[in-house]
Amino acid sequence: MTISIIRDKTKLNTALVTLEKTAGTYRAQLHQAAVSVLVHANEYGQISPINRFWKLLTQNEQQAFRTYVRLFQFTQDELANQVATDMCFLSLISVKGSGTEWRIDTNQPKENRGVGSKFVKHAQDNLINPDGKTYRPFYERNNLADMKLFSDLSILDGLKRLVKDASGENERTISKVSIQFKNLVNETLAKATELATKAQISKEHPTATSELTPVAPVVDELSAKRSAAAKKAAATRAAKKAIAAIVPSGQLVASI
Secondary structure (H helix, E strand, O other), X not given: OOOOOOOOHHHHHHHHHHHHHHHHHHHHHHHHHHHHHHHHHHHHOOOHHHHHHHHHOOHHHHHHHHHHHHHHHEEXXXXXXXXXXXXXXXXXXXXXXXXXXXXXXXXXXXXXXXXXXXXXXXXXXXXXXXXXXXXXXXXXXXXXXXXOOOHHHHHHHHHHHHHHHHOOOOOOOOOOOOXXXXXXXXXXXXXHXXXXXXXXXXXXXXXXXXXXXXXXXOOOHHHHHHHHHHHHHHHHHHHHHHHHHHOOXXXXXXXX
């Protein structure tokens, strides 16, 4: 299909009027299909409709759909660890030569899916006709407003991944990060964890924040040895200075 620029103003206005009528209908059908394929996968274990729908989506729409699914399948604890909810039943996997596909996650409890499951009720009550506030159509899910849902915890989660990459713990990452920068990232993570923990405890127990013990930064072994040696040298100099002040000039004193 060859597409050309509409240069005639009247024709452009006509095209926009048509688009206004069809775009709303298309978006409504797109959202209806999204929730429907999710329900079919959960209630009946039918995975082919969701994968057929997945392949129809653009890259941006796929990202929005992934975010949409993640929001009801996972939550985060106070330290930004990802925790599966009782509506978690799907996983997205890479298939050689086929890109990505959705599968039923058999590692999750069987009670998470099937007729009468919590997700099916959630889909019927909240997802299929979203209120536009707490719940919105899936294609709106990857915007900046939704990023705020993760706030501090999302940043903390990113820092934890960064520390893992920098330390070489991630087998898919080759770390060439300097010791000084590793220390900086570790100290930032420690401080962020402290702040996130204080915020969580303050929310649950408003008077308990003063009882928190600060999280000590992680320091590499070499830096720790250097710091200990510097402290010992400083103590030795101080001791010698003190002895020199009380011992008569010229009298020998055993070395420290």
